[in-house]
Amino acid sequence: MSTDKKIRIWFNRSFAVGYHYIQAVRNNEDGLQFEIYGSHRDPEHVSLLSCDYTEVEPVLTGDEYAEYCLDFCRRHEIEVFVPRWGMRYVVAAAEQFAQMGVKLVCCTDAQLLDEIEDKGNFFRSADEQQLMVVPEYEVVHTAEQFKAAYERIEAKGLRVCFKPTRMEGGVGFRVINNESDPLEDLFSTVSARVTFDHVYRTLSSVETFPELMVMELLEGPEYSIDCLASPEGELLAAIPRRKNGGRSRLLEHNEELLAIAARVASFYRIPYNYNLQLIYQGDTPKALEINPRMSGGLHMSCLTGINFPYLAVKMALGYPVEVQQPEYGLLTTYVEQPLVMQREHTEQPQA
Incomplete structure (x- = not known):
């Protein structure tokens, strides 16, 4: 699959963990080459260190932010856009991005986003469809x-x-x-x-x-389930990630939670990367929320051998991705990594 042509991909304003997700796309297992664009309101944001080209975002919301995104894609001939901040505004303009030939790596069903991003709507839907127990x-x-x-x-x-x-x-x-x-x-x-x-x-x-x-108040073990699905909503991978105290997370093969993930995938048909959060009350896992985007801890789920960020981009580009076979039973953690952001070029004193 390796090609000499670099695919132009843009990651807009994100959290610090966006650094890891951009690196995961860059260092993909297929050798696919990317020219990576990044933007943020903070010109010194750590996620920008992993990009080839960076830009400071203006302070905009709503339709104005969507217009900025469309203009960014035009100016830089972006082929793939992975939106994080302002996803709702981007999705409202999904047809315009499609007309430009830009692949959006996110759920572009605005009605579905409204249903699942509002916690009240999500609880009602999950309860009515018997997808999981709600509190x-x-x-x-x-x-x-x-x-x-x-x-x-x-x-x-x-x-x-x-x-x-x-x-x-x-x-x-x-x-x-x-x-x-x-x-x-x-x-x-x-x-x-x-x-x-x-x-x-x-x-x-x-x-x-x-x-x-x-x-x-749910008071038992808390789980995040990182999910990967095809553009048609087929569940390709699900990793239950248990908070295990401090910074440790257990990537667990939990049949009960995997069954919930399968039901959610079948009903909502959310594409690419998304995340479920549940907390046990006694022996019963109860719904907390659903996030139609990469989670803040997804880089730990990637330790199962699944490159979640890259595989989503790969599918958006039209390449096939099969059902994954993760390695469960991993106790994981994370540490800060020091990075040089800039060097001041000053003359060294003479010996």
Whole structure:
């Protein structure tokens, strides 16, 4: 498959782990050659160190950001675009990218993205289709709704937490803990714990607020399942990655979770790389969220012998990719790697 022609590929604004994913594409097992373009608002962002060409992104959102992306592809004759930031805006312009001949390595079904990126919509869908067990939850947007949801869930003997329905990672996540000591909290590390009274008083200061999901706190082992699927949604690989304390992650052959991944793939048919998050409550894995993109820990799942970022790009280019055979049972971790970003060229003192 090796070719002398370099394929022009663009990775837009991403997290620091984008450095690893770009390197995975560059150092692919097929010897396919890429000219790699990267952009970010921060001109010193680490992900840009792995690119051949870099550009500082303007501060834009919505249609304006989509226009910037289209213009970037025109100016640099980009053939493959791997969007991370602003994916929703990019997908809204998917037809224009297709007309330019640009392959998008992401889910281009805007309706599906809306369904799964909103945690409330995802929980409803997953429950209705019996894809997995969802936690006790309610979606609220007034203080009184919040109070009723909290009391209902707590009455079942469950601890309660809440988070926005449309945020990534742990942004806005809080755990209700009425036994917290304000003075102790002040002198300890920053915590997600808050009292019900404090939250209720704050929410009562406005008539309505952006949707919050009030739900049972899941307290067992937490798993991320990194998935690779064909453009038609066929599941080609799934790696259950268990948080094992500290930075260690166990890449585990878990039949229960692999069956969930298979059901999710069959129903949603999300292409390329995506990630499921579940937490056990007792013996039952319960849904947390689904992310239609490369996860922050995908580089550890690549240790199973599957080059997740590259295989997604390979499929977008039209090459066949077979069902993968990962090596499970790996206990993994990660370390920081020092990198030189720039050298100042100064004259050395004479001996």
